[in-house]
Amino acid sequence: MDPHRLVLIRSGTTRLPRRIGSGYLVAPRLVLTAGHVLRDDESGACWEQIQVSVGHPGLGETLRTGAKLIWSHPQDLDVALLLTHDEVDVPGSVRWGHPVESAPLRYEGLGFPMASGEDGRDAEHLRGVLPPLSCGVRGLYVLDQEHSPDRRDDGRKAWAGASGTAVFCEDHLVGVVIHDDLSYGNRRLRALPAHRFVREQGFEAILRRYSGGPPHITEMGAVLPTARPEGERSSAERETERLLWSVLGGRSSYAVHARALVRRLGYDAPNSHEPSMSDFAALVASHPRALPTLSSTLASALTGDDERARLTDVLTRARAGGLCLLLALDECERLLDLLGGICKKHPALIPRAAREALRYAWLPDTLSRPHLRADDLEPVVEHLESLSDSEPVPECTPPVPALLRLVECVAAALGREAGAELRAWSDQVATRTGIHPAALAERRTDAGRWAARQSSPLARVIVDLSRASTAPHESYHCRILLTRADGTHTSLHDAESAPRTSEEVARRIREAVEIVADELGSTATPHATVLLARDSLHLPVDEWNPGAPNEFVPDQPIGAEFCVTLSCPEMSDLVKSREREHRRRWEGGHTAAALVVDDERVTRPRLRRLLQTTHRDANRVVLHGPPEQRDALLELCLALGVPVVLWDRDAECSADAAALHPLDPTGPLADLPERVRVFRATAFDEPETLQARPALVWEGHQPPPRPASLILQDPPEGDNAS
Incomplete structure (x- = not known):
């Protein structure tokens, strides 16, 4: 790898660069990069202007020149060649390689990820391990990073700009970075192998023309590691x-x-x-x-x-000490094979078992989704290998890994015959690692009881949302509970607790709602309750847009997709009588008349009198009027135990009350959240028809559970726990 051949690529319009990527000079004037660095995502066309800077910015001057696309792969593989406008030549040549054995190889590369800088990118030395066997049907190399950036607070990808980085093993160019792997956070990249495009006829012809000969690929394997000199050896x-x-010391064998x-x-x-x-x-x-x-x-x-x-x-x-993982190679391969079959037949089983059997463990994001794909199994297994289940074990014996507890629960849910192979796998691992038979038997008994217990179906998503005061941008901490009809609940723990943008929070809420929707079936619309402090009730959480769920369905706000209502549990801490009044108003039934406040002369004393006399049993208040009046009256309604409060965020005065009329704010109370959802969906699609922005506090007969802070035991390295 020659740092003088490093290339920074900027592509876009003549007025504005739209994409930044990395590249490598593989021949005079010829730059290898990822194809998507040069294209407009919406139109698929190549950007009209491409500028490149050749050379490492820290090693002297770089040559800036224009370039044009000269070759892209005929089968749409994500790779391309650029031809620079000016002559660019550096000493030496490129050697191409193809790893053909199964042992992991050390790799390195130079690129310009966003994490290395904002507008002026710094070069980043990528390095880590390339395990040749960690590739699927797409045939992409896996690059496990030794050093990886944290997630960005603004939601942008930290690795953006690294696409196009040339990957080297033993000084042979073996691939091109094309994307990061979301299942592994920021620790893993994917690369297109060089052997998949170097032999393509058009590529060979261009290399022959500009480098004087065709590319030759050397098959290569990992070099057996040997000890370094004593002073250079790692701890x-x-x-x-x-x-x-x-x-092993002294054993002749x-x-x-x-x-x-x-x-x-x-x-x-x-x-x-x-x-x-x-x-x-x-x-x-x-x-x-x-x-x-x-x-x-x-x-x-x-x-x-x-x-x-x-x-x-x-x-x-x-x-x-972090020197090894739990499973041997054959144990890991066997488990991935068994669980992969379960993911295909019962995609919701493993996430459900993890959420309920490992309630106090920090789970990967993939286990906080309704279904688990077989492609996401490997990082899940690696994460759980590092955790114990925190339950007692016989003295002087190792703790039981969380992975074994999960496997036992999955086996119990499958039944005696279908789960037999998983239990045999657990027995083998427990025997090898010295786990006491009594400890494993206890987990197996617990798993059987869990599987036999008929859990009450999930009923609602509870989101505890708070502002991240120390974050540089508008961002939030969010904790999520899945509540059941019997009052029990399950926490969705994040492996990453850094502040999230509104879009990221919306995605987390949507994923949680999908879990609930799986159990609700098609009979009811899922409902999410957002817990907010009283000074945050103005946040338009229902309008936050998580983006399109897939390539076919267009995006929409979460409040249009499912019912989103607000709650303010903080008020119960401040007003001791509130919960009593709250229950009394609900027990009055749905026949009590709604109180509509549409007179700007209504003061806090007057509203207090109304709610304590003529509307003592009212369980719904509709607030109109200017924002300053609404904010003060809203807090009073909540303090006096009114469980349902509706208002229009956009209303400037009482005359704006008509904007809420299509919603029928004083109509049947039971389906008010659903009417609000439909109103929001229509207003999003037809903003010229419906211009109100309804906000709804809806607090049920029982106060919603609050996600409690966890006391963690030595979280795995890299996790951020608040």
Whole structure:
């Protein structure tokens, strides 16, 4: 990889750059990049102007020139070649590579992600591991980043601009970055392999013309790791060697285990291969599943109880220190295969089991959705490997991983026969890792009780929303509960608790509502209640737009998609009699007349008198009038226990009351939230017809549960817990 060949690409109109991407000079005047960097997403056409800067900005002057698209892939693979207007040449040439073995390779690249700067981009040195086997039907390489940016507060992608980065393994160009992987947060990128486009006839012809010859691809594999000099070795390598000595030191057969592990990890090694303990430690430290895989062959060779206990202790300490994951390679592959079949047959089962069996764990976002795709399983498994279920275990035995608890619940839900393979898998992992049989049996019993219990169906989504006062932009903290008809509830815990934009909050609410809708069926419209402080009741949460749910259905605000109402539990903390009055007004039934406040002369004392005398049983107030009057009267209504309050956010005076008439604000109370939803949907599609912006406080017979703050036990590295 030559930093002098790095290219920054800006594409757009003649007046305004619209896209920033990365590229690499693969021949004089010839820049390799991702195709979407050059295209308008809406029209699909190439932007009319493309400007490039060739060279690393930190290593001297860069050459700025124009460029034009000279080649794109005939089968629409996301790759392209640019021809620069001016002559650009640097010493050396590009070597092309194709990883053909299964062992992970180290990779690196240079790009210009947004996280490295705003308008003036800095070059970022991407580096990490490329596992060749982690690719699906699309055949894209996975790039696991060693260093990754946090999510941006403004909702924009931190990796935007890295597309087009050339990926190198052992100084061979093996692919081009084309997108990030949302299932893994910001830790994983995807790259198009070079062997999928280098041999294309048009590509070969252009390379032959501008570089003097056709591209040649070298098949390559990972180099077996060896120990570095003592002063350069990492703390992980030194600690791994110490742990290996504790279970392998002095064993004449350790080379046999080393050769077996080398082959299992995908390296090619002769039968005579006998690494030193330092070299062996370097190998084990380089792969998070190496030590668990080694232990699966060691466990059968260790006959004494002391040796077996020492191996269990090594595995427990290595996982706690972040030196390895829980599962061996074959265990992980088997579990992904079993769970993948379950995702296809019962896509809602695994997320439901995780939410209910692991209520106090920080779950990945994918488990907070109604369905789990097989493609999202791998990050879910990796996340749960690092967590314990926090339940007691027999003394001096390792904790039970949250992953095993989840697997037992899924197996119990499937039934005795269908879940037998999952239970056998749990037995194998528990035996290898030294988990006490009694601890696993207790989780299995709990799972059976959970599966046998007929849960009350989910009824509503509760969203606790608060402003993020320290965030630089308008953003919010949001916690979500799924409530059931019997009063119980389940929390949706975020793996990421950083402030969210209104669009991100809306997406989270929509995903939660989809979970509830799955259990409600087609008989009812889902309902989300947003808990707000009294100084935030003006927030137009129902108007927040999460974007289109898919490529076919157009976008709309969440308040048009499902019922969104407001609640102010803070008022109950401030007014002790409020809950009593709240219950009394509901118990008066739906026959009490609604109180309509459409006179700007109504003061707070007068409204208090009305609500305590002639409208003592009123459970609904419709507020018209100017904003200052509405705000003061709204708080009074809530303090006096009025459970339903409706107003128009856009109203400037009492004369604007007519804008709410199509809603029939004093009509039947039971379906008022649904009428408001329909009104919002129509107003969004036909703003010239309906111009009101209705806001609705709707507090049911029982106060909504509030998401409680959790006391966390050592959250995994990288998680942000508030």
